[in-house]
Amino acid sequence: MTRENITIRPITTEDRGAWERLWQAYLVFYKSSIEADQTDRTWQRLNDVEFNLHGLLAIDGDEVVGMTHYLFHPSSWTDLPYCYLQDLYVDEPRRSQGIARALIDAVVQAARSHPAQRVYWLTQEDNSTARLLYDKVASPTGFVQYRIAPL
Amino acid sequence: MTRENITIRPITTEDRGAWERLWQAYLVFYKSSIEADQTDRTWQRLNDVEFNLHGLLAIDGDEVVGMTHYLFHPSSWTDLPYCYLQDLYVDEPRRSQGIARALIDAVVQAARSHPAQRVYWLTQEDNSTARLLYDKVASPTGFVQYRIAPL
Amino acid sequence: MTRENITIRPITTEDRGAWERLWQAYLVFYKSSIEADQTDRTWQRLNDVEFNLHGLLAIDGDEVVGMTHYLFHPSSWTDLPYCYLQDLYVDEPRRSQGIARALIDAVVQAARSHPAQRVYWLTQEDNSTARLLYDKVASPTGFVQYRIAPL
């Protein structure tokens, strides 16, 4: 199966159930959980055209099989902003079928028409499955992340 | 010498010369250069209270010895935004005197009063000098960065 | 009765019922109505710390008796942004008790600490009751509004 059958489209308010299933599976993958009111808030932000958080779904037939969230922020290095692809998830049984790649491609398209200067994302150093794909579609930058949280 | 002599304060329009010296040294460290009009633009953004790009300088006596830039962006995971510390530089002869740490502490303070949920930054995996400090003041997240650019 | 008994505080997620009662009465005053999903969206925006729409309530004892919404936008004329007080409503039986004035004062305080350069609002030319108050607390600018809508 190839990604030719996959459609990528923006999240709409009709997609709550399908989106939440993927969102929760994604959080489980990261051994995380967030409170119900934050899930509500993220959902509202994704559906508010005026909020700087955007979501795309991957659809196969009438089944939602993947999702991604992205946002824009300025940079001291460039005129145009950067596009940060914050979240990406594909249903486990649907991995290795080009769905993640189709989602990334669609974010690149959205960033290009924003316009933004780049798309970037972060992944766990030891997530070798994901990195097999990322090494094909993008350049590892050699940068690692540090964090101070909570404040 | 300790950082007790160091003052951290916001960039003002008076600081152009001192800031640009550090900015250019920082770019050289990254084997990068950017065009003069982008340096102008970044300077204007840093000095525009309405623009989401902020700068701090480290001062020793009347000498400017370090700088940092930071910005805020929303997150799908949290109510409060994230604070991205994008740039950090300390004059080479003034390294290991607590100046970088004082700059990071000041960004944490600014992020706390914004308020933001976290401060994060990226550094080159092989920058072992910087990572000695970062491992003390922050947590490595195990995340590495990928990038598609330019679009 | 004076406004000494009145407390002004930010809207919280607990206030939905009280807020919606005032919001609907306000819309009726303007012979308007908006769809339920827009009321939901406005409510979510008011409660999202990252969204540029803020709300205050006037409380008397445990009764919510007034509300106001405000937002910030840049200006070509000033460094600091303007604060636009978009909506203001006080329960009809509670008019002329200083409640509207207390709400405006609280928006001025919020704008001052934002910081913003000014607070402004619009009112119907023939709303003589409201203008009696507005002429006391603010300056009429002599500007009238034109609109092209919908696009």
Next chain:
Amino acid sequence: MTRENITIRPITTEDRGAWERLWQAYLVFYKSSIEADQTDRTWQRLNDVEFNLHGLLAIDGDEVVGMTHYLFHPSSWTDLPYCYLQDLYVDEPRRSQGIARALIDAVVQAARSHPAQRVYWLTQEDNSTARLLYDKVASPTGFVQYRIAPL
């Protein structure tokens, strides 16, 4: 002469001289003046793609004959933001030739593709010349403005 000869296009960094001549004439019309550093700041904002302040010029041949500035802000009443046309000016000898109308039309186009829900502006109640035009292209809303400034 009609506006068929008039081209409307975004401000670029090449236009500083022409823009500043119109901006100063506009300020004189309002019996106002602003400090040189605010004019610099407004110019930088107009030319920063990431800043919420946009400018258009009206060109006749190689002569710049009019200008307008606009920005977007959210609204509690609508999903889409409002577009506020803050400044509009046409060279005095070039009035009544359709230039102001062409500038307003171009802001409406920009707002439509943003997308925004409406375009609005404010004008002095006694500016009967301007209002002759505005009454043709837009609807007076019957709203007058109040202001508290400076804070």
